[in-house]
Amino acid sequence: MPYWERAGAVGYGAAMYRCSEVERHIRGRCWQAALAIADTLGVPPDAHVLDLGCGDGAFANAMLASRYRAVDGLDLAEAAIHRADAEAAGPHLKFRAVDLTALDYATLPRYGAAFLMGILHHVKAATPAILAGLATRTDRVIVLEPNGDHVLRKLLELTPSYRAAGEDSFRTAALVDLFAAAGYRAQVHRRMNLCPNFTPRFLYRLLAPIEPRVESSAALDALCTVNMFGFARRS
Numbered sequence: 001m002p003y004w005e006r007a008g009a010v011g012y013g014a015a016m017y018r019c020s021e022v023e024r025h026i027r028g029r030c031w032q033a034a035l036a037i038a039d040t041l042g043v044p045p046d047a048h049v050l051d052l053g054c055g056d057g058a059f060a061n062a063m064l065a066s067r068y069r070a071v072d073g074l075d076l077a078e079a080a081i082h083r084a085d086a087e088a089a090g091p092h093l094k095f096r097a098v099d100l101t102a103l104d105y106a107t108l109p110r111y112g113a114a115f116l117m118g119i120l121h122h123v124k125a126a127t128p129a130i131l132a133g134l135a136t137r138t139d140r141v142i143v144l145e146p147n148g149d150h151v152l153r154k155l156l157e158l159t160p161s162y163r164a165a166g167e168d169s170f171r172t173a174a175l176v177d178l179f180a181a182a183g184y185r186a187q188v189h190r191r192m193n194l195c196p197n198f199t200p201r202f203l204y205r206l207l208a209p210i211e212p213r214v215e216s217s218a219a220l221d222a223l224c225t226v227n228m229f230g231f232a233r234r235s
Contacts, residue, residue: 006079011056011058011083012055012056012058012080013027013058016197017197017198018197018198018199018200018201019200019201019204021201021204022195022197022199022200022201022204023197025195025204025208026193026195026197027058027059029192029193030117030144030192030193030226030228031059031062031063033190033192033228034059034063034115034117034142034144034228035063035067037142037188037190037228037229037230038113038115038140038142038230040187040188040230041113041140041142041187041188041230041232042140043068043112043113043140044112045067045068045069046068046069047068047069047111047112047113048068048069048070048071048072048109048110048111048112049064049068049070049071049072049111049112049113049114049115050071050072050073050074050108050111050113050114050115050137050138051064051071051072051073051074051114051115051117052074052100052114052115052116052119052130052134053074053075053100053116053117053118053119053120053122053123054073054074054075054080054081054084054095054117055075055077055080055084055117056080056083056084056087057073057080057081057083057084057085057087057088057093057095059115059117060073060084060089060093060095061084061087061088061089061093062089064093064115065088065089065090065092065093066089068112069092070092070093070094071092071093071094072094072095072096072108072109072111073093073094073095073096074095074096074097074098074100074103075095075097075098075100076097076098076099076100077097078097081095081096081097100119100123100126100130101123101125101126101129101130103133104133105130105133105134105136105137106133106136108137109137110137110138111137111138112138112140113138113140113141113142114134114137114138114140114141114142115141115142116141116142116143116144116145117143117144118144118145118146120143120145120170120175121145121146121148121167121168121169121170122167122168124168124170127170127178128178128181128182131178131179131181131182131184132182134182135182135183135184135233138233139232139233140230140231140232140233141179141184141229141230141231141232142228142229142230142231143175143179143227143228143229143230143231144226144227144228145169145170145175145226145227145228145229146167146169146170146225146226146227147169147172147191147222147224147225147226147227148169148170148171148172148174148175148227149171149172149222150169150222150223150224150225153169153196153225154169156196172189172227175227175229176229179229179231183233183234184231184232184233184234185231185232185233185234186229186230186231187230187231187232188228188229188230189227189228189229189230190215190227190228190229191215191221191222191224191226191227191228192211192215192224192225192226192228193211193215193224193225193226194207194208194210194211194214194223194224194225195207195208195211195225196225
Protein backbone atom coordinates (compact mmCIF):
# COMPACT_ATOMS: atom_id res chain seq x y z
CA MET A 1 0.00 0.00 0.00
CA PRO A 2 1.51 3.37 -1.01
CA TYR A 3 0.68 5.04 2.31
CA TRP A 4 2.72 2.52 4.32
CA GLU A 5 5.63 2.57 1.90
CA ARG A 6 5.81 6.35 2.38
CA ALA A 7 5.44 5.95 6.13
CA GLY A 8 8.24 3.38 6.18
CA ALA A 9 10.52 5.75 4.27
CA VAL A 10 10.10 8.61 6.77
CA GLY A 11 9.44 6.52 9.88
CA TYR A 12 6.04 5.60 11.27
CA GLY A 13 6.36 8.01 14.19
CA ALA A 14 6.83 10.97 11.85
CA ALA A 15 4.02 9.83 9.55
CA MET A 16 1.39 8.96 12.14
CA TYR A 17 1.61 11.53 14.94
CA ARG A 18 0.89 15.24 15.12
CA CYS A 19 3.87 15.91 17.38
CA SER A 20 6.71 14.00 19.05
CA GLU A 21 5.33 14.62 22.55
CA VAL A 22 2.08 12.86 21.71
CA GLU A 23 4.01 10.08 19.97
CA ARG A 24 6.18 9.42 23.04
CA HIS A 25 3.16 9.41 25.34
CA ILE A 26 1.00 7.05 23.28
CA ARG A 27 3.74 4.69 22.17
CA GLY A 28 5.39 4.62 25.58
CA ARG A 29 2.22 3.66 27.42
CA CYS A 30 1.02 1.12 24.85
CA TRP A 31 4.40 -0.52 24.44
CA GLN A 32 4.86 -0.88 28.19
CA ALA A 33 1.36 -2.28 28.47
CA ALA A 34 2.15 -4.85 25.77
CA LEU A 35 5.17 -6.08 27.73
CA ALA A 36 3.15 -6.19 30.95
CA ILE A 37 0.50 -8.29 29.20
CA ALA A 38 3.20 -10.64 27.90
CA ASP A 39 4.42 -11.05 31.48
CA THR A 40 0.87 -11.83 32.61
CA LEU A 41 0.65 -14.52 29.92
CA GLY A 42 3.92 -16.00 31.17
CA VAL A 43 6.15 -15.26 28.16
CA PRO A 44 9.72 -16.06 29.39
CA PRO A 45 12.79 -13.88 28.64
CA ASP A 46 14.44 -16.68 26.66
CA ALA A 47 11.50 -16.79 24.25
CA HIS A 48 11.68 -16.48 20.48
CA VAL A 49 8.89 -14.00 19.66
CA LEU A 50 7.18 -12.76 16.51
CA ASP A 51 6.33 -9.11 15.75
CA LEU A 52 3.69 -9.60 13.05
CA GLY A 53 3.13 -6.40 11.11
CA CYS A 54 6.29 -4.93 12.60
CA GLY A 55 6.28 -1.82 10.40
CA ASP A 56 9.56 0.08 10.68
CA GLY A 57 10.68 -2.08 13.59
CA ALA A 58 10.38 0.66 16.21
CA PHE A 59 8.61 -1.53 18.79
CA ALA A 60 10.84 -4.54 18.16
CA ASN A 61 14.06 -2.53 18.32
CA ALA A 62 13.09 -0.35 21.27
CA MET A 63 11.25 -2.89 23.44
CA LEU A 64 11.45 -6.51 22.33
CA ALA A 65 15.18 -6.55 21.55
CA SER A 66 16.26 -6.13 25.17
CA ARG A 67 13.54 -8.42 26.47
CA TYR A 68 13.72 -11.65 24.47
CA ARG A 69 16.31 -14.05 23.10
CA ALA A 70 15.23 -13.72 19.46
CA VAL A 71 12.75 -11.55 17.56
CA ASP A 72 11.35 -12.02 14.05
CA GLY A 73 9.62 -9.04 12.42
CA LEU A 74 7.40 -9.44 9.35
CA ASP A 75 5.71 -6.69 7.35
CA LEU A 76 4.53 -6.01 3.81
CA ALA A 77 6.11 -2.56 3.40
CA GLU A 78 9.62 -2.97 2.03
CA ALA A 79 10.61 0.60 2.92
CA ALA A 80 9.64 -0.08 6.52
CA ILE A 81 11.65 -3.32 6.61
CA HIS A 82 14.70 -1.51 5.22
CA ARG A 83 14.41 1.01 8.06
CA ALA A 84 13.94 -1.77 10.63
CA ASP A 85 17.05 -3.54 9.37
CA ALA A 86 19.08 -0.33 9.37
CA GLU A 87 18.14 0.35 12.99
CA ALA A 88 18.26 -3.27 14.21
CA ALA A 89 19.25 -3.42 17.86
CA GLY A 90 21.26 -6.64 17.45
CA PRO A 91 21.79 -9.78 15.37
CA HIS A 92 19.01 -11.56 17.27
CA LEU A 93 16.46 -9.40 15.40
CA LYS A 94 15.50 -10.60 11.93
CA PHE A 95 13.20 -8.55 9.70
CA ARG A 96 11.59 -9.73 6.48
CA ALA A 97 9.22 -8.19 3.94
CA VAL A 98 6.31 -10.55 3.36
CA ASP A 99 2.60 -10.37 2.53
CA LEU A 100 0.94 -11.45 5.78
CA THR A 101 -2.27 -12.29 3.95
CA ALA A 102 -0.53 -14.80 1.65
CA LEU A 103 2.06 -16.18 4.07
CA ASP A 104 2.22 -19.92 4.65
CA TYR A 105 2.37 -19.83 8.44
CA ALA A 106 3.48 -23.47 8.52
CA THR A 107 6.87 -22.27 7.27
CA LEU A 108 7.44 -20.23 10.45
CA PRO A 109 9.02 -21.64 13.62
CA ARG A 110 7.17 -22.08 16.87
CA TYR A 111 7.12 -18.88 18.95
CA GLY A 112 6.82 -18.18 22.64
CA ALA A 113 4.45 -15.34 21.74
CA ALA A 114 3.33 -13.13 18.87
CA PHE A 115 2.87 -9.37 19.14
CA LEU A 116 0.25 -7.85 16.79
CA MET A 117 0.60 -4.12 17.34
CA GLY A 118 -2.08 -2.40 15.31
CA ILE A 119 -1.95 -4.65 12.25
CA LEU A 120 -5.18 -6.66 12.10
CA HIS A 121 -7.55 -3.82 11.17
CA HIS A 122 -5.36 -3.21 8.10
CA VAL A 123 -5.85 -6.81 6.93
CA LYS A 124 -9.39 -7.22 8.16
CA ALA A 125 -10.68 -9.63 5.53
CA ALA A 126 -7.68 -11.91 6.02
CA THR A 127 -7.76 -11.84 9.83
CA PRO A 128 -9.51 -15.23 10.28
CA ALA A 129 -6.90 -16.97 8.11
CA ILE A 130 -4.02 -15.13 9.80
CA LEU A 131 -5.24 -16.15 13.24
CA ALA A 132 -5.75 -19.74 12.14
CA GLY A 133 -2.15 -19.76 10.91
CA LEU A 134 -0.85 -18.17 14.09
CA ALA A 135 -2.66 -20.74 16.18
CA THR A 136 -0.31 -23.38 14.75
CA ARG A 137 2.76 -21.30 15.67
CA THR A 138 2.10 -19.87 19.14
CA ASP A 139 -0.16 -20.24 22.15
CA ARG A 140 0.09 -16.59 23.25
CA VAL A 141 -0.76 -13.41 21.35
CA ILE A 142 -0.48 -9.81 22.55
CA VAL A 143 -2.71 -7.46 20.57
CA LEU A 144 -3.06 -3.71 20.17
CA GLU A 145 -6.01 -2.57 18.07
CA PRO A 146 -8.04 0.64 17.78
CA ASN A 147 -11.25 0.64 19.78
CA GLY A 148 -13.83 0.08 17.06
CA ASP A 149 -16.64 0.75 19.54
CA HIS A 150 -15.55 4.40 19.68
CA VAL A 151 -18.07 6.42 17.64
CA LEU A 152 -15.61 9.19 16.75
CA ARG A 153 -13.09 6.60 15.59
CA LYS A 154 -15.59 5.04 13.19
CA LEU A 155 -16.50 8.46 11.80
CA LEU A 156 -12.85 9.35 11.27
CA GLU A 157 -12.39 6.15 9.30
CA LEU A 158 -14.67 7.65 6.64
CA THR A 159 -12.20 10.49 5.98
CA PRO A 160 -9.73 10.33 3.06
CA SER A 161 -6.60 10.17 5.24
CA TYR A 162 -7.88 7.23 7.28
CA ARG A 163 -9.12 5.45 4.17
CA ALA A 164 -5.72 5.91 2.52
CA ALA A 165 -4.12 4.14 5.48
CA GLY A 166 -6.61 1.25 5.26
CA GLU A 167 -8.15 1.99 8.66
CA ASP A 168 -11.17 -0.20 9.47
CA SER A 169 -11.27 -0.98 13.18
CA PHE A 170 -12.91 -4.02 14.75
CA ARG A 171 -15.75 -3.88 17.19
CA THR A 172 -14.40 -5.32 20.42
CA ALA A 173 -16.76 -8.29 20.57
CA ALA A 174 -16.11 -9.14 16.93
CA LEU A 175 -12.35 -9.26 17.49
CA VAL A 176 -12.71 -11.47 20.56
CA ASP A 177 -14.98 -13.80 18.55
CA LEU A 178 -12.39 -14.09 15.77
CA PHE A 179 -9.72 -15.13 18.25
CA ALA A 180 -12.14 -17.57 19.88
CA ALA A 181 -12.75 -19.18 16.49
CA ALA A 182 -8.99 -19.74 16.23
CA GLY A 183 -8.93 -21.38 19.66
CA TYR A 184 -7.80 -18.41 21.77
CA ARG A 185 -9.32 -17.01 24.95
CA ALA A 186 -8.90 -13.41 26.11
CA GLN A 187 -7.06 -13.44 29.44
CA VAL A 188 -6.34 -9.71 29.54
CA HIS A 189 -8.32 -6.78 28.14
CA ARG A 190 -7.45 -3.14 28.74
CA ARG A 191 -8.76 0.04 27.19
CA MET A 192 -6.22 2.86 26.99
CA ASN A 193 -5.55 6.37 25.71
CA LEU A 194 -7.93 9.27 25.39
CA CYS A 195 -5.63 10.82 22.79
CA PRO A 196 -5.68 9.56 19.20
CA ASN A 197 -2.48 9.88 17.16
CA PHE A 198 -3.43 13.18 15.54
CA THR A 199 -4.13 14.97 18.87
CA PRO A 200 -2.50 18.42 18.93
CA ARG A 201 -0.11 19.17 21.79
CA PHE A 202 -2.38 21.62 23.63
CA LEU A 203 -5.30 19.16 23.70
CA TYR A 204 -3.05 16.26 24.68
CA ARG A 205 -1.81 18.23 27.68
CA LEU A 206 -5.39 18.78 28.81
CA LEU A 207 -6.43 15.15 28.37
CA ALA A 208 -3.37 13.25 29.59
CA PRO A 209 -3.87 13.98 33.32
CA ILE A 210 -7.37 12.49 33.32
CA GLU A 211 -6.52 9.41 31.24
CA PRO A 212 -5.90 7.07 34.20
CA ARG A 213 -9.26 7.98 35.75
CA VAL A 214 -11.12 7.38 32.50
CA GLU A 215 -9.29 4.12 31.81
CA SER A 216 -10.12 2.75 35.24
CA SER A 217 -13.83 3.54 34.98
CA ALA A 218 -16.15 0.91 33.51
CA ALA A 219 -18.57 3.73 32.72
CA LEU A 220 -16.01 5.87 30.87
CA ASP A 221 -13.48 3.54 29.28
CA ALA A 222 -15.52 3.46 26.04
CA LEU A 223 -13.98 6.90 25.45
CA CYS A 224 -10.53 5.31 25.16
CA THR A 225 -9.12 4.91 21.66
CA VAL A 226 -7.13 1.66 22.04
CA ASN A 227 -7.96 -1.94 22.95
CA MET A 228 -5.14 -4.11 24.28
CA PHE A 229 -5.51 -7.85 24.73
CA GLY A 230 -3.62 -10.87 25.90
CA PHE A 231 -4.90 -14.05 24.25
CA ALA A 232 -3.92 -17.60 25.13
CA ARG A 233 -4.77 -20.86 23.42
CA ARG A 234 -7.23 -23.00 25.28
CA SER A 235 -5.51 -26.00 26.83
